[in-house]
Amino acid sequence: MSAKIMNVDNEIKGAFFDMAHTPSVVFDxxxxxxxMNEAAISTLNIKKSDFIGKSILEAFPYLEGTERLEAYKNVIKTGKPISLDEISFYTDDKTFVFIVRAFKVGEGLGVTTLDITNLITTIxxxxATQNNLQIVNKNLKLKNKELEEFSYVAAHDLRAPLTNMQSxxxxxxxxxxxxxxxKPIFDKLKYVGKLMCDKLKALNNVIALKSxxxxxxxxxxxxxxxxxxxxxHSEKIVTSRAIIKEDFTALPTINYNPVQFDSILHNLISNAIKYxxxxxxxxxxxSxxxxxxxxxxxxxxxGLGFDTSNGKSKVFGLFKRMHTHVEGLGVGLYIIHSIxxxxxxxxxVVSEENKGTQFKIYF
Structure with missing residues (x-):
């Protein structure tokens, strides 16, 4: 290869080295x-003249005796390149974090880097945000637990005087x-007392379920x-002449809490008979x-069905009732939804008055 071609080749390499976006340095x-290229000078905010001719330990004395320095020497010795992740470089006023690639250049060492300082800071x-959220979530769970316990105690303690009142x-x-x-006023008082007892009992059941x-x-x-x-419900089924048609061929079983699953089906089927x-x-x-x-x-x-124009979500509200001509508290669908x-x-839920209701549950 002629000297002219070699000079052109070296000029291209030099231009590439200087214009490269990633900080790079060359050691003997x-x-x-x-x-060192312009990217190294601008990233580290240093003067090139302060480094050229100095040893790596003069510039970065903290590297004395480190595995990183030994790894660099080993690249010069063996010629095998290495990659190092999250390597810290310290200047007088700032710490940088780089991904480093070290390789042999002639008899010396070339080091090119990727500045990930901002990325590491963001991570x-x-x-820190995730840790804070976990702490907040833990505190919220604790508060919810305390509220559940308070609600249970309050509902339980209120039942005693109401029971005494009924007695x-x-x-x-x-x-x-x-x-x-x-007598009419007395009967209304009895009814209200019983209703309050029933609602408190239902609240206790809901709290127990949620916990x-x-x-x-x-x-x-x-x-x-x-x-x-x-x-x-055999008696109600016979009396109402209800027909229950089943089709579980597509999915005969499911992995679920058995008590909770019983509650889901029991409430929906008994409601279908009741209404x-x-x-x-x-x-x-x-099916x-x-x-x-x-x-x-x-x-x-x-069955009777009901109007859902006011919002289907209200169907599952606590103590919300779609029909009042039969006895009930409006707790069943709330419990199902919670489970x-x-x-x-x-x-x-899809329902239409006088035409029937369909509940579709996605597990």
Whole structure:
């Protein structure tokens, strides 16, 4: 190769070295600075003249005896390049973090770097934010637990005086102390007292349920659960002439908390019987299938149905009732919704007055 070609080649290499975006330096075999590019000078905010001719230890005395310095010497000795992650460089006023690539150049060493200082700072901030969020989340869980315990104690303690009040009502009634004139008012007081007791009991059940949503899951067989519900409500089924149609061929079992799953199906099937249409016998379809490889349970009836124009989410509110002509507290659907959402699922409802209701549960 002619001297002219070699000079052109060296000029190209030199231009590339100077214009490279990443900080780069060149050392001789004794680890003395031979050259550094503009990116190194501007990134570290240094003068080139302060480094050229100095050894690496004169510039960075903290490298004395480090594995990094030995690794650099080994590259010169063996010719095998190395890569180092998150290497710190210290100047008088700042610390830099680089990804380093070291390789042999002639008899010396070439080092090119990628400045990741800002990236590391961002990651550290994100970690700190994550830690703070974890602390906040832990505190929120603690506060929620305290509120649950307070609610349970409050509801439990309120039941005692209400129960005593009901006993006093019973004593008054049995002693014939209630006159015909005040009997209507007395009966209303009894009804209100019973309603308050029932609601407090329901609240305790809801609180107990919410505190046990993370219980262990096991294999649940749909057909067995429905059979149990049929046995419990056999009298109502016979009286109403209800027909329960089942189809679990697509998905005969599911991994779920058995008590919670019983509560879901029990509430939905018993509601379908309770809110049957007066002019036709209730037909209840219970089936399973897969949507996008996820299990789905559908309970559909031909009962009274209800108006959902005011918002379907209100259906699952605590003490919200769609019909008031039969006894109930409006707790069942709230409990179902809490169980399903607490287990990471979703429930949808489609209903139309006098035509029926369909609940679709995504597990």
């Amino acid at each position: 075999k004794n680890m003395v600075f031979l050259d 550290d901030k994100l970690k 006093l009502f019973g004593m008054l009634e049995s002693s014939n102390a209630i006159t015909d004139e005040v 046990n949503l993370e219980d262990k899951k096991e294999k649940v067989i749909f057909k067995e659960v429905v059979a149990k519900i049929k046995a419990i 049957k249409h007066p002019r036709r016998k209730p037909i209840i379809h219970v 399973t299938h897969l949507e996008n490889n996820k299990p789905v349970l559908i309970i559909k009836d031909n 399903i959402v607490g287990n990471g699922g979703q429930i949808e």
